[in-house]
Amino acid sequence: xxxxxxxxxxxxxxxxxxxxxxxxxxxxxxxxxxxxxxxxxxxxxxxxxxxxxxxxxxxxxxxxxxxxxxxxxxxxxxxxxxxxxxxxxxxxxxxxxxxxxxxxxxx
Numbered sequence: 001x002x003x004x005x006x007x008x009x010x011x012x013x014x015x016x017x018x019x020x021x022x023x024x025x026x027x028x029x030x031x032x033x034x035x036x037x038x039x040x041x042x043x044x045x046x047x048x049x050x051x052x053x054x055x056x057x058x059x060x061x062x063x064x065x066x067x068x069x070x071x072x073x074x075x076x077x078x079x080x081x082x083x084x085x086x087x088x089x090x091x092x093x094x095x096x097x098x099x100x101x102x103x104x105x106x107x
Contacts, residue, residue, distance in 0.1 A: 007049050011039040013056055028055050 014024040025035030028051040038044045076084045
């Protein structure tokens with residue numbers, strides 16, 4: 001999913017995760033009633049949509065992300081682009097392997 005891509009059905013995402021509205025929306029700082037309005041078709045602001053994507057689609061725990069982490073990534077990209085690409089490739093391979101093993105376990 002691309003940055004700020006339109007999320008057309010937050011209710012579907014919530015249901016796939018098995019969360020009630022309170023659990024789902026509170027993780028991104030939205031009240032249950034506000035989330036209900038978004039699920040009913042009200043236009044979702046870009047910041048809310050992006051938080052929903054990061055937390056519920058990408059499964060990123062925002063409580064663990066620090067500004068320093070982004071600065072380190074940018075520094076690594078600028079000063080050691082080959083190492084950055086190598087690390088990125090290794091992380092993607094690890095994620096694909098985990099997805100494959102979790103799909104095999106679910107079968």
